[in-house]
Amino acid sequence: TQLLEQSPQFLSIQEGENLTVYCNSSSVFSSLQWYRQEPGEGPVLLVTVVTGGEVKKLKRLTFQFGDARKDSSLHITAAQPGDTGLYLCAGSYSSASKIIFGSGTRLSIRP
């Protein structure tokens, strides 16, 4: 059972365009993280959101945690080729130690 669904799975857009990646679940998480993974490397944490409705910005990236803490979105403004990579959302439960990962969104930005 996939507890975290990410969409789209693949996205290829032109440099300068905007995009949004979604992460949805039927479960309530105590916190949710977004990671970016380059080929041949481990995931690198971009942000952690904890409070329902929370919005965090990291330069051109905007992360939002849903009010019910079941879903999240990542919005990239004016995408650049350097944004290319695999974006993973991951949720944590307060009662468990493990992180549940989504299946990822593979993003490709064309120059």
Next chain:
Amino acid sequence: NAGVMQNPRHLVRRRGQEARLRCSPMKGHSHVYWYRQLPEEGLKFMVYLQKENIIDESGMPKERFSAEFPKEGPSILRIQQVVRGDSAAYFCASSQRRTGGSTDTQYFGPGTRLTVL
């Protein structure tokens, strides 16, 4: 990837051999997590360890897989009698405190890519 070390980075084994994957957590971190990633998929939790203790092994296959985190030295993920289906990237993460509810972060290593011939 903040200081978590994994070796080897690439490991090739023939079916039936043993694979040993090592993970040295970040300095000051006493919590270690192992994940497996198949091509084009997200990471799947395998096991969570503290020094000398297995805390949660709910994601570990029941046979052939074991993990340890001794008082001294790295954490080891051991796969006995490997099969082709074990081919994957294995990632280790470490944290300072137990995650899950807290905002303490798991930092990931670069992974070990296991290929079973």
